[in-house]
Amino acid sequence: MNAYRIILFLFIINTSGVSIAQKKSLSKNEIILLTGQGTPTLYGQGYDLIKEAADAYIKMKVAAVKDGFELKVVSSYRSFDRQLAIWNRKFEINSKEGMDPLENIKKITEYSTIPGTSRHHWGTEIDLISAQPKVDGDVLLANLFEGEGPYAALKSWMDANANSYGFFLAYPKDSLRKGFQYEPWHYSYKPKSKYFLKNYLTIDLKNIFLSHEILGKEIFDEKFIQEYKEEYILGISSKIKG
Numbered sequence: 001m002n003a004y005r006i007i008l009f010l011f012i013i014n015t016s017g018v019s020i021a022q023k024k025s026l027s028k029n030e031i032i033l034l035t036g037q038g039t040p041t042l043y044g045q046g047y048d049l050i051k052e053a054a055d056a057y058i059k060m061k062v063a064a065v066k067d068g069f070e071l072k073v074v075s076s077y078r079s080f081d082r083q084l085a086i087w088n089r090k091f092e093i094n095s096k097e098g099m100d101p102l103e104n105i106k107k108i109t110e111y112s113t114i115p116g117t118s119r120h121h122w123g124t125e126i127d128l129i130s131a132q133p134k135v136d137g138d139v140l141l142a143n144l145f146e147g148e149g150p151y152a153a154l155k156s157w158m159d160a161n162a163n164s165y166g167f168f169l170a171y172p173k174d175s176l177r178k179g180f181q182y183e184p185w186h187y188s189y190k191p192k193s194k195y196f197l198k199n200y201l202t203i204d205l206k207n208i209f210l211s212h213e214i215l216g217k218e219i220f221d222e223k224f225i226q227e228y229k230e231e232y233i234l235g236i237s238s239k240i241k242g
């Protein structure tokens with residue numbers, strides 16, 4: 001192939017919206033890491049994030065302190081096994097209450113993801129509250145961040161400042177968004193998570209599901225997986241899709 005044809009080929013590839021990098025298949029190790037089955041290098045005290053996200057979080061935390069807020073991470077990196085335990089526990093509880101598998105899965109996926117599909121597997125996500133005031137019981141409830149709720153002031157501060165540190169709400173309040181319910185506590189470090197999402201979408205999820213003891217996986221046929229990708233994995237803020 002002469003130089004002209006090489007240049008023409010590269011032009012066609014790039015202008016079609018498909019880059020050479022997109023054509024490259026993910027390695028086994030990359031798939032393992034993106035689905036929470038590996039052992040990524042993580043940073044933080046009281047939380048676990050990849051380095052770039054951890055550095056950005058520290059800067060945001062320092063800025064918040066200056067404005068009177070003490071940020072507290074409730075959840076950050078989550079392994080496949082941890083997500084599997086959460087999923088199977090909820091599935092068993094719902095089954096005992098008489099839910100059939102499909103109804104059960106729909107109930108769980110209001111807020112929890114199928115193991116191997118959690119954004120928390122990437123080390124870019126944080127579930128965030130304020131250390132003060134102290135709140136008893138479940139702290140991850142939307143009403144606590146609204147109106148006169150104990151975390152409403154923090155939410156206002158995050159709305160005004162989080163994006164400048166690279167953090168964006170993953171599941172905002174949006175009637176047009178499908179998938180998981182509104183989560184005013186879940187922030188994604190966009191500079192890295194947008195790249196991870198792009199690669200993640202190339203993974204054959206069916207093989208991941210079938211190779212693990214995930215309760216209800218008999219429901220996960222090709223149609224279900226495709227709809228799950230469209231409604232849940234891509235049911236995120238438009239600001240972090242790319």
